Amino acid sequence: MTLSETAEPSDGAAAGSGVPRQPGMPPAEDGSEPEERTQEARAAQRELFAHTPGFILGETAAFGGSLVGGAQHGVSGGRVDGDVYLGGRTEIHHHGPAATVPDASGEIPRARLDALAAVFADGPAFAGALRRLREERVLVLSGGHATGRSAAALMLLHRLDVPAVHALHPETTPAALSTQLTRPGGHVLRDLPVSRNRPLRDTHLYAARDQLEKVDGYLVVTVENSPHLPGVTPCPWVPPSAPEVVRAHLLRGRPDADDLLALDPVAAFLAAGDRRPAEAAAFAEALAGYDGSEQALARLADFGQAAVEKQCRDWLADPDTGLRDKAFLIALAVFDQAPYVLAAELADQLFVHLQQLQNPEQPPEIPVFGPTAENRLALARADGELRGEETEWGPVPQFTAGFREERTPRVLLTEVWNHHPSARPALVAWLRQLARDGRPLVRTRAAAATALLAAADLPSAIALLVDGWATARTFGPRVTAANTLTLAQLLGAPVVLRLLTQWCSDPHWGRRWTAIRAFGLLAPLRPDLAGAALGALAARARADASNKPERENLTESAALLLSEGRRRGEVLSEFVRLLYLDTPAVRELALAAFVRACDNAEDGALIGWYAETGMYETDSARDLATLWRTALNDRAHTRAALDALHTWVHVAGHRADAAHALALLLPALVVTADDRKRLDHALRTLRAEDGGPRPPVADRLLTLLHPASTQ
Template sequence: MTAPEAGDAGPDDVSPGAAQQPPPPRRDPHPDAGPDPDEERTQEARAAQRELFAHTPDFILGDGTGFGGSLVGGSQHGVSGGQVDGDVYLGGRTEIHHHGPAATAQDASGEIPHKRLEALAEVFAEGPAFASALERLRDERVLVLCGAHATGRNAAAVMLLHRLGVSTVHALSPETPPATLSAQLTRPGGHVLRDLPLSRNRPLRDTHLFAARDQLRKADGYLVVTVENSPHLPGVTPCPWVPPGARDVVRALLARHRPDDVDALLALEPVTGFLAAPDRRPAEAAAFADSLATYDGGAQALARLADFGQAAVEKQCRDWLSDPATGLRDKAFLLSLAVFDQAPYVLAAELADKLFVHFQRLQHPEQPSEIPVFGPAPEDRLALARAEGELRDEQTEWGAVPQFMSRFRDERTPRVLLTEVWTGHPSARPALVEWLRQLARDGRPLVRTRAAAATALLAAADLPSTMALLVDGWARSRAFGPRVTAANTLTLALLLDLPVVLRLLTQWCSDSHPGRRWTAIRALGLLAPLRPDLAGPALGALAARARVDASSPAEYANLTESAALLLSGGPGRRRAEVLAEFVRLLYLDTPAVRDLALAAFVRACDNDEDGGLVGWYSETGMYEADAARDLATLWRTALNGHTHTRPALDALRVWVYVAGRRADTALALELLLPALVVTADDRKRLDHTLRTMRAEDGGPRPAPADRLLTVLHPVTAR
């Protein structure tokens, strides 16, 4: 079931989280200060968190797709390792890729031509991690190579197999499900599975690799799987890919195309400046080398080389905005594309025209605004923006649909362009503000999230103005959508080196306006996966609000869900620290805070997703003595709490259902159950719950319940 759309509130809708555990009635001390949360439809916090992660652009998260590379139809076009494969030209022209529907996994697999392997071997730069990865592959037969986009991990995977001396290298379809991986490994030689997509619902587990290794031994084969840096690798120890240096990549490619001029070309001023910059990715270096190989000694060629630097990006953005020859509609498109970078082109074009209307009204208020029905072709608009488009699948709530996606070739452009218009052209602010307010009211989650991401960038450039003109108004809105946008904005702003935002959120938790309180509470709950180091301070701020003991029922539900999210995300060590903080709140704080801690803990336990508390405890927590003790303490206290017993028992049933699907959860419950039995009443309560529970489909008692009864009554259980 999908989460409800975050639009304007409806009086009869109820948050799913609030429906599961009705909070005790509380009075709102400021009933007229803003929205009435009790009469408003809200969005369940976990759904809001998934929406935020799904639509936040790479220029915020910092792991962009890089120069010249994109996964298209199962192939890595652009640059991979030391090879230039396909067109990665970064000049002023449009690149549009059209691809047909994907084939089946079996049909999409095949042998990589030997000539292609030899061509790649001629220019491949190994990098510091290659030798150790090769040894590990030789010993283990299967290797998971992880790294960021455009770091050459796919070329490295192919070269690892080639240097191993296998006779052939077979490329497997990236759509191959991890559970059926071993069935694809029946042929001898090498196999490469590039850019395997992983998610909570589609992890790559150690059991999948065990089965693959057994099959590879039988077939005398080897396998390399490449993935992005991902948390969805339970039990797997991936091999981190460390890319080669930019100078090595550039030299290797120049040696192939212009072997007599390598040293002279590397001595050019734009080249030394480019190579001096830190963290150049192989794809970026290879694209630069491709342009450098065409250098003819002229001034224009030298200028093209200089365009690869940050200064060139900044200059280009200034020129776009200040050049009178660039029309208002073109400028509106550039700014819209910056907000909707790597999103459907039609979305950027549609909303660019809305921004164009605001610009017209600002510059010519005496004239009626109008938008030409027909305008430039997408190719021309993208050429102006130094952008490119490609047809690829976009994930929706109904499945994958093909969309023509557009993006700037230089991943730094969106951030530079938005910052430049906000700080360098303050006269444009009224139009931008009205446009972003319009986006915040849009019914599409992608649009609202991108509005929040853009506003977070503006806040990083000028926080006081952005708060006054946008964020504070959204937070105080009676409508739900703008307040979600405010919460997302402040959450994302913390990723942009704005530590003052945490202080602001802490203050807003106790603000007199319920809209500000709601916004701060929601934002604090979204922090855990993005900034796990702030989970402790966030929990402290939520606890401070709970001490006031004057929340409305909906605000209390918001507090509970946000606190629960702090337990449902982040790495294992951080999650154990938050768990310990929850235990501390049980003993060292007020009854209201104790009530919040238990309600949030039960809410977190009720989440059966892979990234939830049950998944973490099954994979990691039960092996850590302190974490296991703290979890047992919270379970035992919740089960014995007068207002929390029933929802805690419901959550325990969820864990039993998960145990029917996961062996590690079954073991975790068997180890946990004895710690929950201190008194005879504890035993009776658990015995009744396990004996009376039914399967998820209403059938007979599930098998894990029978096993737990045996643990509860070692001799008498039947």
């Protein structure tokens, strides 16, 4: 169902849509008429479950670490040789004529080369690269970011046993390359930027080779994977594995290397995918200092989290990483494991907000064609694959993208929010825009991202985002607010339950609506909170039962308490208690919510739980029968209860366990002759779901009502 949110100029502003106010709906704060286009609560719940990132709803999700409610960590360890840059970057160089390139090359100290050689792991591509360099004198080594290609270039020249290795000036142009090769020995030109306007051609390498033969020299040029190498056959660099790097470092002087590698934190670190050489080297340095203490073991266990935090800090703080690249990284954190096109499309919207914030006098510009998906995902250390994306019409194949390190999204978003406050206005404007999007996945991810921000800084997230959504006159933002508070509680954000309890009696009807819905969504996900949620909903029903839309929201939210979760038997018991020990308004809420929950044939509905579990629990079976009898005998709920009973009979027609459960339940609903007549009429007049004759299961149930007669 598409929510109409486009008439809303801002989250809490007047909609001015002219949609008539529903009966009993309180007026807006300014006295004008609010717009209210509702969505059935179970549908909203399905959207939340379907589109929330797995690390929030997953059963094994852990939310520790320095940036989400845990201990503070930092990257520690010794020196790391080679490519120590952990993230992607966009390099911008300004080039003049070849003759203007300064002669700034110099000899790399032998001690540095020897130290690197002592810990260097060759990897699978090293031997072939060394053979080509020895034969051809010139080698172009291509590879991705932070794969250790610079360290490999130095080691290739070192293995040739050249008298010296000279590092060429990084601004050396391809055309000027041969003019810099004037000394014997090895030469390395690291991270040569190539582009369509400045390619590295085979003719440049021919000239370099001729010059190297004259001086008895060798040259290694490292470049990113690039199509701008006409006529050149680069040597692809494949880095060594993380275990190889760690072992190479430990073999320098630790006879207990095998014992160290067997430690649980070490195995966990090495088992994680995409450990780049620099990270593995830093971990090896930390491991080399292991002294057997519990503190040292804890530091090793925390190293993976610390590495993720450092990666995110580097991405955001590096001035050479373009603003559009940073916008994509943030967008991918919000849309991790979602279709890539969403992250790319909405990243450009964030890019516009960031541009306007950084350069308010200049109109924002978005290049129509930019980097490829492959390059963007390489920058983000992410993978893409074709998956079936669920839609209301069925699965649709989509190219989805996600970070290889599952902790990256929450760390990155919190890093932006807490440590780059100047970016907050752009991020807030962008999230508000996402919350008004017509796509459920986008709206839900906006809520999930805001929940992460609330876990990091609750007061700011409430003030800047959640409260505006909660007090909005349109329905969609209020759902986003409820989803945000639900997910924030799952993430361990402080005082959310207290906030929801207060909002249940807030003077503003929008905050009350949001809190009521959030309690309904939260309890199935956190069964231990079902009692608190039902208590809060009952308290609101006691306080004021005159407003029809609010009563409807209370009913739907209370019904959600019976829709999921492992403690539905306990919730049923609480519902029964409310029938006898509370006010008429609360009794009305309990019956209406129970009937609403029963009138549901979806997977996981109450009938399914009763057939699989509830009928085998004495207390649950008794409480369910009590609620059914009370609803059927209450004149205000009889009709709705009979409709719900029809739903259960239809389910029993497809499920043998449901038919068995209903056969056990039905006799318990007959206490008086009127009970028997009512159920007899309901079963006799029942039609099949397609409007056809009475289903056979109804006939079998009729025999239970009249065991001594033949139907």
